[in-house]
Amino acid sequence: MALPPRVLVVEDERIVALDLRCALEDLGYAVVGTARSSDEALQAADERRPDLVLMDIRISGASDGIQTAGMLRARYQLPVVYLTANADPETLERALATDPAGYLVKPYNQHSLRTTIEVALHGHEAEAALRREHEREKAELELRTRKASQRVRQLRREVTLDPLTELHNRRHLEHVLKREISFAQREGHSVGTILVDLDRFKQLNDTFGHAAGDAALRAVGEFLRSRLRAYDIACRYGGDEIVVVVPGADLAAVRSLAEQLRAGIEQLVIGGPGPEVPRLTASLGVAVFPDHGATPDALLHAADTALYRAKAEGRNRVATAPVT
Numbered sequence: 001m002a003l004p005p006r007v008l009v010v011e012d013e014r015i016v017a018l019d020l021r022c023a024l025e026d027l028g029y030a031v032v033g034t035a036r037s038s039d040e041a042l043q044a045a046d047e048r049r050p051d052l053v054l055m056d057i058r059i060s061g062a063s064d065g066i067q068t069a070g071m072l073r074a075r076y077q078l079p080v081v082y083l084t085a086n087a088d089p090e091t092l093e094r095a096l097a098t099d100p101a102g103y104l105v106k107p108y109n110q111h112s113l114r115t116t117i118e119v120a121l122h123g124h125e126a127e128a129a130l131r132r133e134h135e136r137e138k139a140e141l142e143l144r145t146r147k148a149s150q151r152v153r154q155l156r157r158e159v160t161l162d163p164l165t166e167l168h169n170r171r172h173l174e175h176v177l178k179r180e181i182s183f184a185q186r187e188g189h190s191v192g193t194i195l196v197d198l199d200r201f202k203q204l205n206d207t208f209g210h211a212a213g214d215a216a217l218r219a220v221g222e223f224l225r226s227r228l229r230a231y232d233i234a235c236r237y238g239g240d241e242i243v244v245v246v247p248g249a250d251l252a253a254v255r256s257l258a259e260q261l262r263a264g265i266e267q268l269v270i271g272g273p274g275p276e277v278p279r280l281t282a283s284l285g286v287a288v289f290p291d292h293g294a295t296p297d298a299l300l301h302a303a304d305t306a307l308y309r310a311k312a313e314g315r316n317r318v319a320t321a322p323v324t
Contacts, residue, residue, distance in 0.1 A: 004028050005030065005052060007030065008031075008034075008035065010040075010056060011036070011056045012037065016056075018034075023113060027114050038059060038064070041072070045072055046076075052120055053072055053079070055080050055083060066091070070098050079121065079123070079124035081100065081101055081103065081116055081120050083106060101120035101124055159171070162221075165236050167221045167224065169235060176233050180247050181299070184248075184290075190248065190288050190289055191246070191247055192247075192249040192251070192286070194243070194244040194286055195300070195303035198220065199281045199283055199316060204216060208277055212277045215270050215271065219271075220242065220280070221236075224261070227260070227261065231247055232245065232247070233247075250288065258286050262282055266280065268280055283307055284319070285318075286320045307319065
């Protein structure tokens with residue numbers, strides 16, 4: 001069995017409030033309290049949470065009935081029915097501007113009282129249902145938006161990442177080098193590049209199989225991701241070649257980093273099924289913008305020239321490009 005609607009009466013004339021309470025209870029409503037002032041009304045609404053408020057426009061307290069009704073609607077989303085015996089046009093205009101749930105002119109009879117309250121309650125429930133539907137649709141839209149954003153980020157990641165090493169791919173390298181060189185030209189600083197090539201990688205594949213070669217590349221990728229700064233960019237250039245872009249670093253800093261990477265790769269242990277894979281070594285070629293090239297292609301060519309020299313000099317070493 002449904003509980004009767006709970007009504008709060010706000011009326012500063014005690015006799016009128018008592019008569020109204022009796023009329024409401026005769027009609028089957030539950031009167032949760034009566035209040036004589038704005039402060040009492042706000043306190044009663046907070047403590048008893050009625051379903052509807054019958055509010056005399058003229059009440060005592062810091063706020064009149066219209067202002068108090070606005071606060072009740074804002075705080076608790078309560079429907080408010082105004083009560084008044086007479087009111088000047090300006091007051092009536094203020095009251096109507098607050099979008100009340102109903103309006104009763106004194107004296108009123110039980111029929112008009114019930115009709116006004118029921119219309120107000122049904123209107124409030126319809127409004128609440130619309131609000132709930134709006135919130136549901138808003139939540140669904142936000143969820144779809146989040147999922148779409150996550151998918152976009154995932155697709156962007158898939159487009160720019162090499163799936164084996166989880167380093168950036170060659171397409172991203174081209175974009176990064178153009179961006180960093182352009183920025184360096186404006187700001188007057190350098191950009192380092194390190195071209196890393198695993199020594200005798202084809203022999204490793206031929207001897208131990210492509211699974212071992214993939215394991216070696218994954219291990220190098222993981223090492224580089226853990227060792228490099230957040231703003232350094234490592235990209236798989238092709239096969240077993242990896243390019244590391246080092247923004248803002250001069251030749252000495254890039255050369256020092258290359259030596260650290262070479263030593264770190266030499267210490268890697270390659271796990272996986274099958275026979276134990278021997279320790280890796282790598283040869284590294286270093287080139288720096290603008291000393292060794294003013295464009296991405298020129299810089300990569302210079303790093304490749306240095307790498308070729310490192311290979312020719314015995315591998316597992318770092319070589320620097322000649323100044324152009």
